[in-house]
Amino acid sequence: MSVETLVVADGVRRDYPSGSTVGPVSLQMSRGRCLGLVGSNGAGKTTLMKMVVGLERPDVGTVVVCGRDVQAERPVPGLSGMIEEPRFHPRLSGRENLFVMCGGDRARRERIPELLDQVDLAGAAERPVGGYSQGMRQRLGIARVLLAAPDVVVLDEPTNGLDPEGIRWFRRLVASLKADGRAVLLSSHMLHEVQASSDDYVMLNRGVVVAEGETGSITGVGSLEELYFATVETGAAAP
């Protein structure tokens, strides 16, 4: 059975006027799989994610999601993401914030109770978001991403601010998104979390790919963390 490819980034590169360059990077994402982006601060994870969701225009290369060019057809139906820390109206409750995001879309509004449950915020749904912890806002941000029932879910640093229970919850969430047939792209500094959640990984350093592959097939060094220190820290060539 062929695997359905939902995301194809082909040689994307972003040249910032500041002189920083991210790319060229090529990657593919398939239905039911999670791809983890890892790398140190400034490695290019957020820039790459922005190019995938269409928030940043590549100077070179293309990104096709669900068969559509993200630059030509924004917003791409089936694509939803959370890039950097999510912002909400602090005086509105979690439920109201999600409601506002739905506009007139009834199907999305009807999904709110289930999503609040899924992100473990049902008990706090009526409280103003201004009183939420960082981890609660993160989870509400993930609920907002899922409102659209996307095929492709992009999450930049989704485990930021999550406590150990939250991290365990997140692992289960990724597993359930994959089981539903979604493709998940996530970034994290927490290498063991990427290892736990991702089927595939792309390791960036100073804007370029230094290692990539299937997370379960990391050979020699054993773990993503050891691979990271063996390549990024020592400046070794990509294996």
Ligand SMILES: Nc1ncnc2c1ncn2[C@@H]1O[C@H](COP(=O)(O)OP(=O)(O)OP(=O)(O)O)[C@@H](O)[C@H]1O
């Ligand atoms: N809007 C921008 N203007 C100029 N340079 C930028 C901009 N955004 C990112 N950069 C530069 O591009 C490079 C990659 O940054 P990026 O934020 O993508 O890295 P990152 O891996 O997400 O880092 P972090 O883990 O710290 O969030 C860095 O050198 C950064 O300074």
